[in-house]
Amino acid sequence: MTALITLTGxxxxxxxxxxxxxxxxxxxxxxFFSLLGPSGCGKTTLLRTIAGFExxxxxxxxxxxxxxxxxxxxxxxTNMVFQSYAIFPHLSVAxxxxxxxxxxxxxxxxxxxxxxxxALTMVGLAGYGKRAAHALSGGQRQRVALARALILKPKVxxxxxxxxxxxxxxxxQMQVELxxxxxxxxITFILVTHDQEEALVMSDRIAVMFEGEIGQLAxxxxxxxxPNSRRVASFIGKMNFLEAEVNAVxxxxxxxxxxxxxxxxxxxxxxxxxxxGPAVVGIRPETLGILxxxxxxxxxLIDGVVDEVVYYxxxxxxxxxxxxxxxxxxxxxKNLIGRPVLxxxxxxxxxxxxxxxxxxx
Amino acid sequence: MWQKxxxxxxxxxxxxxxxxxxxxxxxxxxxxxxxxxxxxxxxxFMNLDMTFTLNNYREIIEKPIYGALLQRSLMVSGAVTxxxxxxxFPVAYFISFHVRPDRKSLWLFLITIPFWTSYLIRVFLWKxxxxxxxxxxxxxxxxxxxxxxxxxxxxxxNAVIITLAHAFAxxxxxxxxxxxxxxxxxxxxxxxxxxxxxxxxxIRITLPLAMPGVVGxxxxxxxPTIGDYVTPELMGGAGGxxxxxxxxxxxxxxxxxxxxxxxxxxxxxxVTAISLVFVLLNRRWLKGRS
Numbered sequence: 001m002t003a004l005i006t007l008t009g010x011x012x013x014x015x016x017x018x019x020x021x022x023x024x025x026x027x028x029x030x031x032f033f034s035l036l037g038p039s040g041c042g043k044t045t046l047l048r049t050i051a052g053f054e055x056x057x058x059x060x061x062x063x064x065x066x067x068x069x070x071x072x073x074x075x076x077x078t079n080m081v082f083q084s085y086a087i088f089p090h091l092s093v094a095x096x097x098x099x100x101x102x103x104x105x106x107x108x109x110x111x112x113x114x115x116x117x118x119a120l121t122m123v124g125l126a127g128y129g130k131r132a133a134h135a136l137s138g139g140q141r142q143r144v145a146l147a148r149a150l151i152l153k154p155k156v157x158x159x160x161x162x163x164x165x166x167x168x169x170x171x172x173q174m175q176v177e178l179x180x181x182x183x184x185x186x187i188t189f190i191l192v193t194h195d196q197e198e199a200l201v202m203s204d205r206i207a208v209m210f211e212g213e214i215g216q217l218a219x220x221x222x223x224x225x226x227p228n229s230r231r232v233a234s235f236i237g238k239m240n241f242l243e244a245e246v247n248a249v250x251x252x253x254x255x256x257x258x259x260x261x262x263x264x265x266x267x268x269x270x271x272x273x274x275x276x277g278p279a280v281v282g283i284r285p286e287t288l289g290i291l292x293x294x295x296x297x298x299x300x301l302i303d304g305v306v307d308e309v310v311y312y313x314x315x316x317x318x319x320x321x322x323x324x325x326x327x328x329x330x331x332x333x334k335n336l337i338g339r340p341v342l343x344x345x346x347x348x349x350x351x352x353x354x355x356x357x358x359x360x361x
Numbered sequence: 362m363w364q365k366x367x368x369x370x371x372x373x374x375x376x377x378x379x380x381x382x383x384x385x386x387x388x389x390x391x392x393x394x395x396x397x398x399x400x401x402x403x404x405x406f407m408n409l410d411m412t413f414t415l416n417n418y419r420e421i422i423e424k425p426i427y428g429a430l431l432q433r434s435l436m437v438s439g440a441v442t443x444x445x446x447x448x449x450f451p452v453a454y455f456i457s458f459h460v461r462p463d464r465k466s467l468w469l470f471l472i473t474i475p476f477w478t479s480y481l482i483r484v485f486l487w488k489x490x491x492x493x494x495x496x497x498x499x500x501x502x503x504x505x506x507x508x509x510x511x512x513x514x515x516x517x518x519n520a521v522i523i524t525l526a527h528a529f530a531x532x533x534x535x536x537x538x539x540x541x542x543x544x545x546x547x548x549x550x551x552x553x554x555x556x557x558x559x560x561x562x563x564i565r566i567t568l569p570l571a572m573p574g575v576v577g578x579x580x581x582x583x584x585p586t587i588g589d590y591v592t593p594e595l596m597g598g599a600g601g602x603x604x605x606x607x608x609x610x611x612x613x614x615x616x617x618x619x620x621x622x623x624x625x626x627x628x629x630x631x632v633t634a635i636s637l638v639f640v641l642l643n644r645r646w647l648k649g650r651s
Contacts, residue, residue, distance in 0.1 A: 053550055074553045086551035090569045099565075100555035148555065 004029040004155060004188050005050060010059030012045055012212075019045045021212040023059070027190065029155075032182050034191045034199040037209035038235065043192045046209070047158050050190065052076045064155055079149035080158040083165070085141040087133045093120070094129030096144055100152045119147040122181065139170050150185060157182075159191045163198060175201050196236045200224060208232050224284075228271040230360050233282045240288075240329050244281040244359070246274050253359060257281050259325035260302070263354045270359040280360045285332040287356035290318065291349040292339050299353045304329070306346045316341050320348055399622035409619075417623035427607070427624060431631065434604040437518055438587040441525040445582045446575060448526065449533035453574075454567075456534075457541035469538070472531050480528065484595050487524045491515040491596075516598025524592045529585070533578035540574025541567070576643040580636055587632050604628050 005027040012020035019042050027033045035043040048054040049061060052073030061068045063077060079100070088096050097116045101107065107115070120126055123143035128136075136144065142162055149157055159178075163171045179202055182189045193199050199206045200220040207217045216223060216232045227233035230241065247254040247262070253270060256262045291297055307328045308319035316335055319328035331350065333339070342348055366372040400417055403410040421427045456468045475483060490496045491514045498510035513519055544567060552562040590605035597603065604624065611621030 051554060053554075072553070073550070074556050074558055078554070080551070080554045082547045082551055084545065084547050086545065086547040088548060088551070088566060099552070100557075102561075102565075103556050152555065 001028040001031075003027070004064060005190075006060075006062040007046075007050075008060045008062075010046075010049065010061065011057050012042075012049065012054060013057045019212050020049070020056075023212075023214060025207065025214065025217070027156075027188060029188055030186050031204045032179070032189045032191070032202055034193060034203035034206045035209060036193055036196060036199040036206050036236075037215075038194060041209040042212040043194075043209050044160055045212075047080075047160055047190060047192045050156070051078050051080050051158050077155040078158055079152055079154040079156075080160060081142070081145045081149055081162045083161045085138075085145040085162075085165075087136070087141050087144055089134050091133060092129065093125070093131045093133060093136070093144055096133055097129070097147045097151055099148060115151055116147075119151040120144075122150065122184070123147045124177070138165055139174065142166070142174065146181070150181075150187070153185075154187060156188045156190060159189060161192055161194070163193070164195070171198070178202060200236070208235060210235075226268070226271040226358060227282065227360070230280055230282070233358065233360065238285050238330055238332075239282045240285065241327075242281045242283065242325060244279045246276050246279045246359070248276065249274060255279065255281070255359060257357070259322050260352070260354075263357075265354050265357055265359060269355075269357055272361055274359050274361060282358040282360055283329075283352070283356055285317065285330045287353065288329065288331045289351035290320075290331060290333055290342070291351055294338070297351050299351050301349045301351060304348050304350050306342045306344050306348050309342060309344060311341060318342065318348070320350055322350060396622045396625055399619050400626050402619045404617045404619050417620045418627070420620065421623055421627055427604075427627075430602070430604045430607050431628065433518070434587050434628070435631065435635075437521055437525075437593075437603060438583050440522050441529065441586045442579050442583045444522060444526040445529050445533045446537075446578050449530055449578060450537055450571075450575070452530075453534045453537035453541055457538055469535070472534055475527075476531065481591065483528060484524055484592055487520070487527070487596065488515065491520055491523065515596065516601065518597065518601045520596040520598075521593050521601045521603070524596050525586050525589060528592070529582045532581045536577035536581065537571060537574040540571045540577070544570045573643055576639050580639050583639075584632055584636060587628065 003026045005025075007023050007025040010020055010023040010025075011018070021042075023046060035046055037043045045054055049056055050063070050068075052068065052071065056069075068076060088099065091099070094113075094116050097119055098112055101112050101115065104112075116129060117126065120128055123146050125140060125143050125147065128140070128144075133141075133144070142165075145162075162178075163174050166174060175198060178189070178191075191199070191202060200223070203220055205217065205219050206223055208215045208223065210231055216228045218226075223232070224236055227236060227239070233239040233241075242258050242260070244255050244257040247256060249267075252264045252266060253274060254262065254264055289297070289299075291301060302322055304320035304322040306318055307321045310317040314335060316333050318331045318333065320331055321328050329350065335341070366376050401413050401415070403412070403414055403416060452472070456465055460468050478486075488495070492498070493510050493512070493515065495515070497514065498507075501507045502510065514523070548566050548570070549562050552566045553559065557565060587603075588605050590603070590609055593601050593603040593606055594609075597606075605628075608621045608624045608628070611617045611624060
């Protein structure tokens, strides 16, 4: 893996507002990288900094080993798919796609036309070249925006919330297509999104951002299973939090968790080093279970009462009150054959396992 | 009857449209029809000979003065339009792209300030500025740039163009400003992202997308200036008179309303033809915008 983009000590201020706080980041060649975070966390600012639309207040942005400080957006080896797609309304689809080829004087007209058709084919819009840009649907606009950027064979493709304007079905389809496209062209993709599921599905690595800082940078599985802080844990997926007290840290962690009692968990279950003293323990709803009649388990059980039921079709989410735990615990259950949907007030036996716990500071 | 008018939807609509429609009929359609009819009649000293004749039009075609005046009018209007739009575009561009959003309305407001004084007074002000002993000449004489007052800036076509261009500036700035405001700024970033410099982005994106506003400005400036009669009367001197002045002369001084009417019809047809060209152009530019 070779580093393609390196950000060192990047800071960005808008007047008094500190939009990016000391960002250090390396993005590798050929990787699908995501910047994930809530609105206003600085993810788009960071992307625009790489594209050259924002100047850093402080710090260095390197792309392909070259300092980008004095390089304007139009000379950077990056291309962007804008959130609004920014399709030129006065040009046809083919003219939009060919827009960036004007400067390539050594390519003749015939070849350019072939390149355009090839790019349109790649995004599934073969034969759409003559259409007017305004006659396209949202999904088609996005494909044109992709073709327009990819035809220039950039080192980096920047995607600014490209799927947020599409409906759910279309979004899921485009996620798969983007992954396929990225593997096909081998270009580094940097995706900005606030949709954690989208980031998990598509990315090789994800940087989770909060208030201008990178909270955690990891691959999707690590991010989901071993979030390093409470805010990352609650931003990505659902997470139950339990108050706990770390008693001792040796080659295992001895911890006393509310409602569950004293336990021993492995050191890997604490993504950040923990010390003796108060801590928080996180546990995902799907790592817990409810013991239904006729089912057995060799894992630990604890008694509770159903507090809330949310039926999703394939899944049912239960909030269960457990003695000694201050907040109701959220549990996700697959609606397998023979499993009833419990009702509020019913007693339930909760299956749990300390291997699923994450210890957070 | 009244009940019917006020109770139904269409009746209420008619009631609302009625007064302005009558107003338009009386003040627009009737005079136009009258002018049109007059142009086929003949003035016989104090009497009006109402037999149909094409003599007025024949005279306009045969006597070179009318053609020359019309040509000069078109030329002056064209020059005014070009000057106005060329000067208005940078102003509109500046307000749209470089003025803080919360200050834009203030800027537009300031642009309309010259309109707080009457058109006539503004024309006279230009006389003061351009005159033989005017601001420009005195200024240039005092700093020693010229030895005698410039004479080509007043009482000729140049003076008419300068005055009209100033008078119509806001009418050109506003439509261009609106067109520029409508341009999605991410399009400009997209163009730069695709490798174009700021200048080429202007040429390839901003300008084409601003064209509907430019065409609108051209029409708004061109149509009224060709019929303008006050400015050439006051600023044009002997050589700066335009077709509107001739129409006025025919109607009043020469007491030949039919010939004046025919001239007005001919001028109107010219404006209509040229405007249609621009409207069609605008259609082309507007095609593909929703």
